[in-house]
Amino acid sequence: MTVEDTLTDPLFDELRVADLRAGYGVKWGRVSGDVLPAWVADMDFPVPPVVSDAIGHAVRNGALGYPQWPDGNPLRAAFAERMRTRYGWEISAGDVREHTDLIQGLQLVLHLATAPGDAVAVQTPNYPPFLASITTMGRRRIDSPWLRTSGGWVPDLAGLAGAVAEHGCRVLLLVNPHNPTGRVLTRDELAEIAAIARRHDLLVISDEIHAELTHAPHEHVPFASLDADTAARTVTLTAATKAFNLAGLRCSVAHFGPRRLLALRDAQPPDLYGTVSTLGVIGTLAAWRDGADWQARLARVLDRNRRRVARALAAWAGAAADPAPEAGYLYWFRAEHLGVSGADPVAEVLARARVLLDGGSPFGADGHRYLRLNMATSAALVEEILARLAALR
Structure with a gap:
């Protein structure tokens, strides 16, 4: 000890x-x-405290009306800056969008990018709401089990490649850091997954909500940061909620690499999928900037x-x-x-x-x-x- x-x-x-x-x-x-x-x-x-102070100050100063964000939601630029400073991942704020929570973001992307009957690959065990989302939306869930070895949990990448090919998967749902095992995929493992996605022209939805809670000496690598091809086929989902205990603020972000998918998302009626609250934005910004x-x-x-x-x-x-x-x-x-x-x-x-x-x-x-x-x-x-x-x- x-x-x-x-x-x-x-x-x-x-x-x-x-x-x-x-x-x-x-x-x-x-x-x-x-x-x-x-x-x-x-x-x-x-x-x-920086979050409660920021929200309290906003409420006391009348921030519960309609927000004024002439340059777009400030979460977008703040997220781009956080990815640059923490991971060296250079992205455009113009490719970031916000959702009320990460599961909504996942369901929206599946709704826009797939149809009932399409196959979605997922590494299991996995977060139950993700598995339930795939099933209840009528998509075919294709499981690729992790391997429990003497050295710990290992992704079965050969098994994943085989499952994707056999079932004609359209999408890979990647969870990194992994929930529930807590495993952090290495850069080499991510590169192998990126190669699978490239060979089979997969859209990758990458949940990275636990990234900021990575324990040393392990390091989180944003999947979309690997190379241009990977970035162009990946939607990255994350939020401040896990790392700062803010789930009740109902605020998450998504970075859209695929240009066509972002255009399709923006062509939807503006409030069809709801909007994030002012307090959710204020709390998230306070956490990222001062937490x-x-x-x-x-x-x-x-x-x-x-x-x-x-x-x-x-x-x-x-x-x-x-x-x-x-x-x-x-x-x-x-x-x-x-x-x-x-x-x-x-x-x-x-x-x-x-x-x-x-x-x-x-x-x-x-x-x-x-x-x-x-x-x-x-x-x-x-x-x-x-x-x-x-x-x-």
């Missing part, structure tokens, strides 16, 4: 369970009694927590323990590490340990064998959750 593993931060560790239970969010609102929630991807931490210190402190806390969960899993499963995520705050591990082997591991853990996790069959592939633990909470609550899980064994 290192010094970093024992450090605490009052901004993130002085949480009161009574306050969390009395809040407005679904994470704690879905449970009752003494159940501890560690399921949905919301953090328990307070909103960054670096808060985010740096958050990164240290999340790294500490993932190390703590990794030590617990190693104690329970030894060398068979599933690896810590390389990004984010969601830990994907086999239910058997807890002695749980039923068809519904989430329900079994809830009933026996009074902890609500996520996982199971909605994630696809072998999801029924896995659980997903949200670690974005105080050190004390992490310890209590781990103690309850340990008692299952």
Whole structure:
């Protein structure tokens, strides 16, 4: 155990369970009694002060009327600047559009670029709302399972290429950093995926919402930044919501590489898919412009927590323990590490340990064998959750 593993931060560790239970969010609102929630991807931490200050100032100064943005939504230029400074990815603000959330962006792109019956490739396990979106929109979901090796999670790129060719896929939904495994794809792996997309003329929808929570020494590489061909076939979806705990602001952005698709999107009735709120824009801009210190402190806390969960899993499963995520705050591990082997591991853990996790069959592939633990909470609550899980064994 290192010094970093024992450090605490009052901004993130002085949480009161009574306050969390009395809040407005679904994470704690879905449970009752003494159940501890560690399921949905919301953090328990307070909103960054720079965000609450900016929103409060805007409300006090009458910002709830119709916004005046003569040069277009300021999110567009701010996002382009953030990609340039963080990743060296040079994009035009004119190719950026905003949506109320990332899932809406995904569904809009699928609606415009595909038709019912078209095949969409996706690497599984994967985020359940993404999988459900493909299915409920009448598209054919083509799963390409990840491989669990002795060294950790590995994308089966040969399997992905084969699935795309066999089923005539039109689209690849890429999730990087990956949810739920937390794996960060390397530049070489992304280059192989780009080659597959080029050979089969795929539109790539790249969800990169967890990118800013990548843990050192891993590095996030925007998929569209690889080369001109990749950029021209990729729509990148992201938001400040995961990295700054702002899901309720309902604000996301999309960068459109394909010119035809952007023109098709802009030809739609302007309010058909809704518009982002003024407060969502103000909060996002505040986070991006002034939230670096808060985010740096958050990164240290999340790294500490993932190390703590990794030590617990190693104690329970030894060398068979599933690896810590390389990004984010969601830990994907086999239910058997807890002695749980039923068809519904989430329900079994809830009933026996009074902890609500996520996982199971909605994630696809072998999801029924896995659980997903949200670690974005105080050190004390992490310890209590781990103690309850340990008692299952």
